[in-house]
Every structure is written in structure tokens, then in C-alpha cells.
Amino acid sequence: xxxxxxxxxxxxxxxxxxxxxxxxxxxxxxxxxxxxxxxxxxxxxxxxxxxxxxxxxxxxxxxxxxxxxxxxxxxxxxxxxxxxxxxxxxxxxxxxxxxxxxxxxxxxxxxxxxxxxxxxxxxxxxxxxxxxxxxxxxxxxxxxxxxxxxxxxxxxxxxxxxxxxxxxxxxxxxxxxxxxxxxxxxxxxxxxxxxxxxxxxxxxxxxxxxxxx
Amino acid sequence: xxxxxxxxxxxxxxxxxxxxxxxxxxxxxxxxxxxxxxxxxxxxxxxxxxxxxxxxxxxxxxxxxxxxxxxxxxxxxxxxxxxxxxxxxxxxxxxxxxxxxxxxxxxxxxxxxxxxxxxxxxxxxxxxxxxxxxxxxxxxxxxxxxxxxxxxxxxxxxxxxxxxxxxxxxxxxxxxxxxxxxxxxxxxxxxxxxxxxxxxxxxxxxxxxxxxx
Numbered sequence: 001x002x003x004x005x006x007x008x009x010x011x012x013x014x015x016x017x018x019x020x021x022x023x024x025x026x027x028x029x030x031x032x033x034x035x036x037x038x039x040x041x042x043x044x045x046x047x048x049x050x051x052x053x054x055x056x057x058x059x060x061x062x063x064x065x066x067x068x069x070x071x072x073x074x075x076x077x078x079x080x081x082x083x084x085x086x087x088x089x090x091x092x093x094x095x096x097x098x099x100x101x102x103x104x105x106x107x108x109x110x111x112x113x114x115x116x117x118x119x120x121x122x123x124x125x126x127x128x129x130x131x132x133x134x135x136x137x138x139x140x141x142x143x144x145x146x147x148x149x150x151x152x153x154x155x156x157x158x159x160x161x162x163x164x165x166x167x168x169x170x171x172x173x174x175x176x177x178x179x180x181x182x183x184x185x186x187x188x189x190x191x192x193x194x195x196x197x198x199x200x201x202x203x204x205x206x207x208x209x210x211x212x213x
Numbered sequence: 214x215x216x217x218x219x220x221x222x223x224x225x226x227x228x229x230x231x232x233x234x235x236x237x238x239x240x241x242x243x244x245x246x247x248x249x250x251x252x253x254x255x256x257x258x259x260x261x262x263x264x265x266x267x268x269x270x271x272x273x274x275x276x277x278x279x280x281x282x283x284x285x286x287x288x289x290x291x292x293x294x295x296x297x298x299x300x301x302x303x304x305x306x307x308x309x310x311x312x313x314x315x316x317x318x319x320x321x322x323x324x325x326x327x328x329x330x331x332x333x334x335x336x337x338x339x340x341x342x343x344x345x346x347x348x349x350x351x352x353x354x355x356x357x358x359x360x361x362x363x364x365x366x367x368x369x370x371x372x373x374x375x376x377x378x379x380x381x382x383x384x385x386x387x388x389x390x391x392x393x394x395x396x397x398x399x400x401x402x403x404x405x406x407x408x409x410x411x412x413x414x415x416x417x418x419x420x421x422x423x424x425x426x
Contacts, residue, residue: 089302089312099302124363125372128356132376135352136345143341150337159338159387163345166379173414174372186422196425201386203426209399212409213416 002041003079007093010034038093039101042086046105049075053112061185062161062194064116069137069157076141077153084145087138109134117181125175133167162198215254216292220306223247251306252314255299259318262288266325274398275374275407277329282350282370289354290366297358300351322347330394338388346380375411 001010001018012034016023030036052071055064076083085091086102110130114122122130137160144156151159172179189195214223214231225247229236243249265284268277289296298304299315323343327335335343350373357369364372385392402408 089307089315094302094307102302124356124360128353131356132349132352136349136380139345139348140341143337143344147337155387159384162383162386163380166383167349167376169415169419170375170379170411171372172418173375173411174368179418182418183421186419186425189422189425191425193425195422198383198386199422199426202382205385205392205395206382206399208396209402209408209412212399212402212404212406213412 002038003045003082005081006085007034007038007082007091010038012037035093035095039095039097042098042101045079045082046101049105050108053109055112055116057116060188060190060193061116062165062189065113065164066157066161066194068112069160070153072137073141073144073153073157076145077149080145084142087142106131106134118184119177119181123175123177125171126178126181129167129171129178133164136163136167158194161194165195165198215251216258216295218294219298220247220251220295220304223251225250248306248308252308252310255311255314258292258295259314262318263321266322268325268329270329273401273403273406274329275378275402278326278377279370279374279407281325282373283366285350286354286357286366286370289358290362293358297355300355319344319347331397332390332394336388336390338384339391339394342380342384342391346377349376349380371407374407378408378411 001014012023012026015037016026019026026037027033030040049072052075053068055068058064086094086098110127113130113134114126117126119126140156140160144150168178169182172182186195214227225236225239228250229239232239239250240246243253262285265288266281268281271277299307299311323340326343326347327339330339332339353369353373357363381391382395385395399408
């Protein structure tokens with residue numbers, strides 16, 4: 001219920017009715033009332049979302065990232081109203097505990113990505129780059145919900161993965177650790193993969209800039 | 214005071230003392246007490262920050278953006294404790310009003326950028342791209358403060374401008390409007406500018422990927 005409605009529109013009576021139990025029974029398990037119920041629901045959603053990030057260490061990095069982003073966007077799609085209410089900020093239901101739960105999900109996402117990049121001791125610039133992209137994905141998700149889920153999920157997914165590729169490549173120009181990660185990742189890419197497709201689409205746009213090199 | 218300390222560590226007595234007035238006088242002007250004072254301070258800081266974005270429509274886009282990001286980072290540098298407390302979320306001082314003020318600054322930043330891109334009716338993908346970059350800049354700023362202001366301000370500024378360039382270029386591969394904006398912007402770039410420098414640094418890292426094209 002907290003996924004499909006804003007917290008203000010969920011009452012303990014609704015929850016009791018949906019669960020087929022009495023209101024006092026809900027209070028017996030959740031003496032803190034709606035706030036406690038909300039935090040429990042949020043913890044459960046956070047766990048489900050972290051599960052979306054898990055991905056075997058096989059295939060090209062962009063294929064793995066595509067699958068994880070696809071599951072993430074499906075989660076956002078299914079939890080739309082709650083996701084917006086929580087992340088837009090200023091919600092009555094927001095506390096230091098809910099913020100900590102959300103930050104835990106962000107940390108889990110960053111750790112998964114760094115694991116897949118094969119980096120054991122990520123330096124500042126690589127960590128910053130990964131966190132910047134994760135925040136950008138959140139921002140894109142909120143706008144996506146706001147705009148009636150346009151562009152379609154598949155297109156948004158591919159676009160977000162492309163954004164990851166270019167953001168890491170830009171950092172590679174300033175950071176040797178990121179540069180070696182990028183080189184290794186590119187070697188595993190196929191011509192029909194995200195990087196090849198992106199390159200073929202972008203080259204005609206930036207071709208004239210070759211004079212700057 | 215709200216810039217250099219977290220809100221919890223600013224008392225009305227501190228404010229009265231710093232202003233050289235009595236506590237009752239502070240209450241006469243701010244009957245809502247600390248929360249009202251904080252919101253007034255935030256509104257004033259928001260106005261100052263929006264002023265940082267103003268930039269004449271002259272020179273290459275990356276030069277203009279560099280100057281604006283430079284002023285923004287100087288603002289973050291000077292308001293470090295308050296900036297972190299406000300944007301990390303879960304602060305006791307956060308209300309729907311403070312969230313609205315912060316969102317207003319984000320909107321002003323996005324409008325400035327779209328103005329400089331010379332776009333009158335920005336489509337969804339261009340708007341999303343600009344908002345994603347603005348959020349990424351916020352995330353980078355928070356990590357920067359957390360990490361003792363490393364990398365140095367100048368380097369962070371150049372890096373953030375590079376991130377803007379690549380994020381817009383990636384979107385250009387999917388969006389004709391963004392593609393024409395990018396083409397026009399690149400034509401105004403000099404070889405010693407951000408794009409040329411970025412290109413020369415990145416090419417050795419991604420050169421082998423030419424086989425994917």
C-alpha cells in the first residue's frame with residue numbers, strides 16, 4: 001500500500017482491512033503506529049531493491065549493468081507513488097531512520113558496481129563517479145515517474161547505461177585507476193553492445209570536433 | 214552561522230549575541246524562533262546561490278559553465294556545514310518549505326543552463342539530462358565536503374564541466390534536439406578549451422574501442 005499511494009493516503013484502518021485483521025491487532029504488532037509500519041515496509045522494499053542489484057560476474061559490464069538497471073526500473077515502476085513521495089523530500093514520514101535506509105540502498109548499489117568493475121580499493125575519483133551516476137539515476141527515475149513513465153522503460157534503461165559509460169570514460173581522462181578499469185571493460189565489449197551502438201550514434205554529432213584534438 | 218555550523222549547533226542566544234541584540238528582540242522579528250530564522254537564512258543563501266549562476270551569453274559554453282561552477286563551488290566551500298546538513302536529508306530543520314526553497318534553486322540552475330544552450334522549448338530528454346547533471350553535481354559537492362575538499366576546487370570544477378559535456382553528448386546520440394545543441398556548442402570551442410583537452414586525455418584510453426564502430 002505504501003508503494004502505490006503517498007504515505008498520507010494510507011491509514012492504519014486501510015492496512016487492517018487489507019490484512020483482514022482488526023485495528024488493535026495491527027497496533028499490537030506495530031505499537032508505533034503508521035510511522036513504524038511505514039519504516040518496516042520501507043526496510044522490506046529496500047531489501048527487495050538491493051536484491052535487484054545482484055548480478056553474476058559474467059558477460060560484458062554493460063550487459064550486466066543493463067540487467068540490473070532493468071530490474072531497478074521495474075521496481076520503480078511498481079512502487080511509483082511511494083518512490084516519489086520518499087525521494088522528493090519534505091515528506092512528513094521522512095526521519096533520520098528513513099534517510100539511513102535509503103542511504104544504505106545507495107551504498108549497496110555503489111558497492112555492487114565497484115565489485116563488478118573489479119576494483120578492490122577504489123580511489124576518490126572512481127567512487128565519486130559511481131555515486132554521481134547513482135544520484136543521476138535517481139533523479140531520472142523521479143522525472144520519469146513525473147512525466148508519465150516516458151521515455152519507455154527499455155529506452156530509459158539503455159540511455160542510463162550509456163550515461164554510465166560516458167561518465168566513467170570522462171573520469172578515465174583524469175584518473176589512472178579509472179582508465180585501467182575502462183580499458184579492461186572495453187576489451188570485453190562486442191560491436192553490437194552498448195558501447196558500439198553509442199559510438200556509432202554519437203560520432204556523426206561530434207565528428208567535426210576532431211579539429212580540436 | 215547556519216552556513217558554518219549544523220542547525221542543531223546554532224541557538225537563538227548565539228544569534229542574538231552575534232547581532233548584538235537581546236533575545237526578545239530576535240523573537241520580535243522572528244516569532245517562529247529558530248525554524249523561522251533558519252528558513253530566512255536559507256532563503257537568503259538560495260538567492261545568493263542563484264546569483265552565482267548568472268553568466269553573460271558570451272564565449273564558449275564550457276567557458277561560461279566553468280565560471281558558474283567555479284562560483285557555485287566557492288559558495289559550497291563557504292557554506293560547508295550548512296550545505297551538508299541541508300542536503301544530506303533527515304535534518305530536524307527540514308520541512309516542505311525548506312525542500313521547496315532547495316528545489317527552486319535546482320530549477321533556477323536548470324533554466325540558466327537551458328537558456329545558455331539556446332533552447333526555447335526543451336524536450337524531455339534534454340531536460341532530464343540537465344537535471345541529472347545538476348543532481349550529480351550536488352552529490353559530488355557532498356562527497357567533496359565529506360572528503361576534506363579533495364580533489365582541489367579547480368580540478369573538481371573542470372571535471373564537473375567535462376561530465377556535463379559527455380552527458381549531453383551521450384544524449385545527443387538519442388535526441389535530435391540535443392544533437393543540434395551539441396553541434397552548435399562544439400563549433401564555438403577552441404582547441405585549448407575543455408572539449409579539446411578532454412578529447413586528448415580520453416582518446417588513448419578508448420582508442421582500442423574503435424574496433425567496435
